[in-house]
Amino acid sequence: MPFEQHYLAGLDLRGRRVLVVGGGTVAQRRLPRLIASGAAVELVSPSVTPAVQGMVDAGELTWHQRRFEPGDVEGAWYVVACTSNVEVNAQIGDEATSLRVFCVRADIAVEGTAVTPAVGTHDGLVLGVLAGGEHRRSASVRDGLVAALRDGRIADQAAPPVGVALVGGGPGDAELITVKGKRLLAHADVVVADRLAPRELLEELPAHVEVVDAAKIPYGRAATQEFINQTLIDRAKEGKFVVRLKGGDPYVFGRGFEELLACAEAGIPVTVVPGVTSAFGVPALAGVPVTHRGVAHEVVVVSGHVAPDDPRSLVDWPAIARLQGTVVLMMAVERAGAFAAALMEGRPGSTPVAVIQEGSTASQRVFRSTLDSLGADVKRWDVRPPAIIVVGPVSGIALANS
Numbered sequence: 001m002p003f004e005q006h007y008l009a010g011l012d013l014r015g016r017r018v019l020v021v022g023g024g025t026v027a028q029r030r031l032p033r034l035i036a037s038g039a040a041v042e043l044v045s046p047s048v049t050p051a052v053q054g055m056v057d058a059g060e061l062t063w064h065q066r067r068f069e070p071g072d073v074e075g076a077w078y079v080v081a082c083t084s085n086v087e088v089n090a091q092i093g094d095e096a097t098s099l100r101v102f103c104v105r106a107d108i109a110v111e112g113t114a115v116t117p118a119v120g121t122h123d124g125l126v127l128g129v130l131a132g133g134e135h136r137r138s139a140s141v142r143d144g145l146v147a148a149l150r151d152g153r154i155a156d157q158a159a160p161p162v163g164v165a166l167v168g169g170g171p172g173d174a175e176l177i178t179v180k181g182k183r184l185l186a187h188a189d190v191v192v193a194d195r196l197a198p199r200e201l202l203e204e205l206p207a208h209v210e211v212v213d214a215a216k217i218p219y220g221r222a223a224t225q226e227f228i229n230q231t232l233i234d235r236a237k238e239g240k241f242v243v244r245l246k247g248g249d250p251y252v253f254g255r256g257f258e259e260l261l262a263c264a265e266a267g268i269p270v271t272v273v274p275g276v277t278s279a280f281g282v283p284a285l286a287g288v289p290v291t292h293r294g295v296a297h298e299v300v301v302v303s304g305h306v307a308p309d310d311p312r313s314l315v316d317w318p319a320i321a322r323l324q325g326t327v328v329l330m331m332a333v334e335r336a337g338a339f340a341a342a343l344m345e346g347r348p349g350s351t352p353v354a355v356i357q358e359g360s361t362a363s364q365r366v367f368r369s370t371l372d373s374l375g376a377d378v379k380r381w382d383v384r385p386p387a388i389i390v391v392g393p394v395s396g397i398a399l400a401n402s
Contacts, residue, residue: 006130014038021068021092022082023048026106035060044068082106109133118142122149152186161187163268164232164242166256168249168275171282173360174200181273189240196247229262236268249277253303279328282359282388286366290326295393298325304332308342321346326392333387337375344371352396357387
């Protein structure tokens with residue numbers, strides 16, 4: 001029978017003293033998980049990286065700003081030796097061994113009495129993989145296991161989620177959904193999907209999953225909000241796990257909170273999973289930063305579903321026009337000229353504008369304009385929803401570098 005070098009175990013370090021010697025990038029990688037475990041971490045090092053300094057400043061650990069001294073291991077339950085000096089690490093390991101305290105040697109793993117596995121997490125599970133010191137192998141296997149759990153290739157017998165999940169699918173590219181959103185989608189019995197939700201995600205669903213079309217086509221056919229709310233409630237009361245898959249983020253002009261309120265009133269538990277909002281994600285993918293140092297110190301996202309002079313509008317357009325930073329207009333294609341006119345009350349007509357249609361998808365189109373030409377250009381280019389309009393000097397940066 002082959003010799004197994006290590007015995008894999010889970011340590012309960014809550015409230016127990018853990019000594020870390022060395023404040024460099026190795027400590028920077030190891031400290032977060034030790035802190036998350038609830039350990040009382042003490043760090044000994046003459047200096048630390050800025051990231052470790054941030055942990056110290058936040059009160060997450062105690063820093064002794066000096067070199068390792070004999071006696072430092074006394075009282076520790078676990079030790080990590082990660083200095084850049086092999087001799088010092090050996091000294092730490094020897095002292096830990098004499099006190100029967102397990103010690104990780106970050107420089108020469110086989111010289112320590114413990115090793116750190118490649119660790120991954122999934123829905124409350126903590127997975128550790130050891131490969132006899134072959135770090136790339138253990139990391140590769142860890143990544144494969146976590147990915148298989150997340151996409152359902154490995155069955156997870158945990159209790160299935162219940163109620164409704166409001167999941168932001170991102171701006172359109174199926175790869176931009178969050179890990180949690182993808183995981184919950186894999187558990188769905190019913191998916192109530194927006195038109196702007198990533199379509200490829202629906203294709204990946206098992207055949208037994210019911211897909212309910214909740215499309216709201218601008219200036220065309222649309223599912224009513226009442227229909228959507230009632231569908232979420234009815235399917236959840238049938239004992240099914242319902243994912244409300246929305247484009248972008250559920251709470252950025254997505255009426256997600258209305259759906260949460262409807263479910264809450266019906267006694268249905270709701271999980272909210274934020275998404276990458278198209279207001280910021282789409283411009284970024286098109287080469288337009290919504291903020292840039294020395295150019296824009298503010299960014300405002302404005303809904304364009306009603307005109308500036310519409311009595312239903314809640315937007316203070318004169319105040320928006322006076323701002324010097326970035327204005328991101330959503331659902332504004334039909335009234336682009338009216339919004340440009342309102343903004344020119346406080347901004348010059350030469351203000352740069354970027355228009356991104358169907359951002360993050362294979363059909364993405366990017367146009368450059370200025371406020372005084374925006375209305376005519378949108379018509380000339382035949383821009384159609386969904387499209388994001390970015391107004392401000394940041395659009396000029398992208399134009400200058402294109």
